[in-house]
Amino acid sequence: MPELPEVELVKRQLVESLELPQKILKIEFSRFDLRNPMPRNQKHLIQNQVIVALERRAKYILFKLASGDTLVTHLGMTGSWRFAGTNESPQKHDHVVIQLEPRPPSESVINLIYKDPRRFGFFEFCKNNQQSALLKNLGPEPLNSEFSGAYFYAKLKSFKSPIKSLIMNSKIVVGVGNIYASEALFAAKISPFRQPLRMTKQQAEDLVQAIKNTLKQSLLFGGSSIDDYKHVSGKSGEFQNLHQVYNREGLGCKVCERNIKKKTLAGRSTYWCPNCQK
DNA sequence: CTACGAACCTGCCTGC
DNA sequence: TGCAGGCAGGTTCGTA
Numbered sequence: 001m002p003e004l005p006e007v008e009l010v011k012r013q014l015v016e017s018l019e020l021p022q023k024i025l026k027i028e029f030s031r032f033d034l035r036n037p038m039p040r041n042q043k044h045l046i047q048n049q050v051i052v053a054l055e056r057r058a059k060y061i062l063f064k065l066a067s068g069d070t071l072v073t074h075l076g077m078t079g080s081w082r083f084a085g086t087n088e089s090p091q092k093h094d095h096v097v098i099q100l101e102p103r104p105p106s107e108s109v110i111n112l113i114y115k116d117p118r119r120f121g122f123f124e125f126c127k128n129n130q131q132s133a134l135l136k137n138l139g140p141e142p143l144n145s146e147f148s149g150a151y152f153y154a155k156l157k158s159f160k161s162p163i164k165s166l167i168m169n170s171k172i173v174v175g176v177g178n179i180y181a182s183e184a185l186f187a188a189k190i191s192p193f194r195q196p197l198r199m200t201k202q203q204a205e206d207l208v209q210a211i212k213n214t215l216k217q218s219l220l221f222g223g224s225s226i227d228d229y230k231h232v233s234g235k236s237g238e239f240q241n242l243h244q245v246y247n248r249e250g251l252g253c254k255v256c257e258r259n260i261k262k263k264t265l266a267g268r269s270t271y272w273c274p275n276c277q278k
Numbered sequence: 279c280t281a282c283g284a285a286c287c288t289g290c291c292t293g294c
Numbered sequence: 295t296g297c298a299g300g301c302a303g304g305t306t307c308g309t310a
Contacts, residue, residue, distance in 0.1 A: 002303060002304090003303060003304090006303075035286070035287095035304090035305075035306085059303095059304075059305095074304080074305085075303090075304090076287095076303090076304060076305085077287090077302070077303055077304055077305095078287090078288080078289090078302090078303085093288080116287095117287080117288050117289065118286085118287045118288050118289085118302090118304095119286080119287055119288080120286070120287070120304060120305075121304090122305095134305090158279085158280080159280075159281095160280070160281075161280075161281060161282085165281085165282095168304095170305085177303055177304070178302090178303060178304085179303060180303095224303075226302080226303065227289090227290085227302065227303075228289090228302095228303090229303070266281085266282070266283090267282080267283065267284085269301085269302085
């Protein structure tokens with residue numbers, strides 16, 4: 001489901017609704033076999049802890065606890081969070097229920113529920129500011145200044161796979177998934193199949209800026225709702241309506257009106273305009 | 279070290 | 295109507 005804009009928006013919406021700090025009364029895992037085994041044996045370490053902050057790193061959402069411990073979560077392809085009263089009936093594929101401490105004036109218990117049909121998401125509990133192994137070896141955040149044309153140009157030399165694979169490689173830059181890779185390449189007028197070695201310094205700079213702009217635009221428009229991505233409130237994003245190439249095979253390019261093409265690259269559907277992108 | 283395909287899993291859509 | 299096949303926003307693993 002989610003790439004950087006969608007994950008960032010989910011994190012922001014959770015922060016808004018949680019009114020941190022917020023105490024976890026109880027956490028229940030109803031199944032244990034997501035991408036990694038659920039931290040069910042650490043349940044007692046999570047309960048009664050206070051959430052003080054939520055952070056995003058790459059596509060991970062980190063629940064920072066007052067003790068210094070962290071609950072690391074990932075939405076996979078189809079993960080979602082929602083708030084629900086205790087009287088609301090559970091849905092199919094609800095796997096985690098976090099019961100939050102009631103607050104005045106309502107005094108009623110609110111559950112924060114994680115649902116994930118395909119179960120590609122995951123949860124990991126990290127003690128005492130220890131960093132999850134999954135967060136090591138990650139490249140820079142695309143919206144940070146560290147991700148610059150100079151940085152990216154220097155990385156191009158050691159890779160032989162096409163440029164699209166490179167911008168989806170989390171060692172190079174995090175958060176760019178299959179939608180935004182195609183969209184950013186279109187914005188930069190660069191073919192997804194281009195060999196990184198054959199890119200100029202200017203093109204590297206253009207692509208970096210295109211990635212930043214595309215992600216920022218998507219954030220402004222509430223992310224891309226293609227299939228089941230929804231806001232925490234259940235609302236859909238709007239950025240899918242602004243996609244230039246993704247999911248537009250056979251439709252006219254919004255710039256030159258020629259047909260958008262689709263081809264599989266490294267196992268992923270890749271959309272581009274052969275006329276605009278060289 | 280990189281590169282590629284397969285694997286994980288459910289649901290939805292298409293075509294026969 | 296049913297059923298098989300293909301495909302989906304992510305990541306890791308095994309094999310070249």
